[in-house]
Amino acid sequence: MDFFENVLIIFTIPAEYTEQSKGILRKCIHDAGLTEAAAIHCLSVLDEHFLTDDGTSFLIVDCGGGTVDLTTRKLLPNKRLGEVTERTGDYCGSTFVDDEFIKFMKLKVGESAMNSLETHRYGQFQYMVQEFCRRVKLPFTGNKEDFKIFDLDIEELCPMLKQYVTGAERERLEKDEWIIELKFEDVKAMFNPVIQKIIRLISGQLSTGGVCTIMFLVGGFSESKYLQSRIKKTFNYIRTIAVPKQPQAAIVRGALEYGLKMDVIETRVLKYTYGIETENVFNETTDPEHLSIDGRYIFKFYRLVEKGREVGVDETFGAIFRPLEHTTHLRFSLYTSTNLNEVYCEGLEKLGELIVDMPDTHLGKERPVEFKLIFGQMEITATARNQLTGQEYKANFRLEF
Template identity: 55%
Template sequence: MADWNNDIRVVISIDFGTTYSGFAYSNKLNPEHITNDTWPDRIGQLKTNSVLQYSDSKFTQVSEWGCPALAQKPSRRNQKKNGPKPVELFKLHLGNMPDSEKPPIPKGLDYKRAITDYLREMGKLIKETVEMRWPNLDFMSQVLIVMTVPAEYSEQAYAIMRDCAHKAGLIRTKESEKLQFSTEPEAAAIYCMTVLKEHFLTDVGTNFLIVDCGGGTVDLTTRELLADQRLGEVTERTGDFCGGTYVDKEFIKFLKRKVGDSAIKLLEEQNYGQLQYMIQEFCMKVKLPFTGVKKDYKLFELDLEEVCPVLKQYTTGAAKAKLEKDEWIIDLDFETVKSFFDPVIGKIIRLVSNQLNNGNDCSAMFLVGGFSESKYLQRRIKDEFGMQVKNISVPKQPQAAIVRGGLEYGLNMKTIKTRVLKWTYGIELSPQWKPGDPPERRISHNRIDIFSKLVSRGTVVDVDQEFGKDLYPSIEDQTAASMKIYKTPETDGKYPNEPGMEKLGELILDFPESYLGYNRKLRFTLTFGQMEIRAYCTNQNGKSVDAMFNLEL
């Protein structure tokens, strides 16, 4: 481990999530793991909402963050419109979904600014919390921050997160090594590894599946227990948008059928806090207790006058007449609530089935993430896969699995030993064009640019494993060489500019002793580190160049 790590006294793990965020911390000398449960206006919860409320329409100052920024208990006397609408789901702008599907950001506010502002507010609470516990702590010098991120993040997303963390005051410089990243599936796996002993699964070679059921996404990864409490990755990560908030979306669709689309639209635009309060009431009193067993279910009466009185103003026509007759009470019976869950759980079951059908025997399956606490989801998973996987369980505090796994990673960054590559990596070469090659690809000096593969997607690589290639001059008197590095989602490729190819970067190095002509070589290597790829090239005189890229898994 690098020398900078010797200064670290405290490790802090931040799980900055799409819908909920949290943090945990530990002192390296006395590694008691503490997950924060004290938030603005909330005590006892392990996460708070990833939401901001600004004081004005110019977004000059954050007035609320977390839960208070989102949900407002309605008052029958005060039915005024809200101030500026809360800003949420801004993390999704870092992902690889099409721009058309990304949630809107208010005009005048950049998503990077929203991320920075949220991290700044959380950072204030983090500093206050750890410095209260360790008053002599030098935060910038003696704290290592591990931030958990989605596995599909690009190099650009990592760079943006670093920049936002720096501007938020969490690290001294943007390049600081005291900010490290761990992917969310890896963090979940590390957390689950700590509970394997509870299930008497300690044999090297044991495979286990982690199903991380978050608010927005569900991610799956199969891991192998290796010697010395290290982990290997067995299969490529899979996932989809089928987290717990999609049950809430089904509930809103149901409400639209009861009060009308226009009423819900007006509620979203003018009284968003009341809408969110109603959703939270649904979650606490209906969604969380729902077991999927009919005899356990008691009919729930949703009293709109109590949880969302302003809807009475927005509902018109036949819908209003019907609700007035029913005294503004909507019955949520068993089959209705079950219909909210079934499309979402159906997707999760298909994801699990695909992972298990990859041919690797699984000794255990761990459900983590906030949605994994759903008794109905647990029962459906056990009913579907109980014969295939004997040990299916939900670890303690599953909603904190990622943040606690990130903490474990920060305390021992050698936990991850192997990874399965999601990309094929290679470099551009320019050999002689020959008959049979595409004529339109012929370039100067009778050459052709091709993609030369170094390592294929699906390859299991050790941390710090190298993949190398000897390179020779394309031109006899060549005095410098350019190494262009590419990745592709395909298992191989032919040309650097074909569909799917993405340029990672470029290294330029002197090619000395031109009088030797073609009898010269460079040594080029890619090394897969903890969360970065290192590209390295050296010439026969010992001169070298290198570059770092984030490892997108």
């Protein structure tokens, strides 16, 4: 996904998408690494806070609708950026406050009633949620003095819901003239589990990222005054906690800036361990039997570079490999792992493969091939060079942020 697609995807979420489709889209946005774009935009904001010294570290907390993503960056010479820690994130964006509101409504009108409304009258279901966001969620500050009890009038906001309400819930609502009160503690309880997950994510980043001078809150959810106040209160030891102007646009601006000047990013911290599959002699004492090939050989994971390592753009990792005596090709299958000390490739994600022709079988194993991984701006380049013939092979893979 190039950076133009990254920008466009923010604006193309049809309202009629199913929750499954939204979940897939959330994952795509999360995997696109948009915290990098936000970091680039915040780089231009550092001057406003007089933080322009090389080595200054800052944390980006991108609070979106579906996900919250974090990255800790450091300022390098010539206004370049390095990455301090492995990126983290979770599904705890603002839409999960909406989910808490829906849970609240299920307690008031009955779970089956809300499920029927969502299935058969999705437009009214969405309108009710949107009105909650506009009139309750967005203005909520977390200060009781600012809060006015919100009367949710079902007959006004969602009249079709009435036909699905039965039993004790219907009797109670008829008595209350189909009005449900949203009190301060009710709304606060909708925010708290979501905000607590965000606070845990921030704590995790700070515990591994060393001294952090400034924290930037970007993304639409960061406009929440309650979220801002909870974060500032919890992390009051950080010198500056800032919300850039129009935080929802920070990613788009950063993506545009990145597209114009892609050499801003100088280092990244790898989220995965990268390695290839190599054939080894099977050891019946230590190796699992079900992975053996005729009880003689076994494929194992050969680590080229481990997760958590800071790598520079275009930094290279590789080694020399040799084929088996009678094979006419050497296959390099590239895998990623979330572990540091992976042994086998079973269950790992395969990124792809590169096949090198080795026709000179009379040379046996003495046919060295140099294999390298090059970590570029947006992708990984795998190269293989037959050292006897000089023939080179190349393949590109998406860099997982």
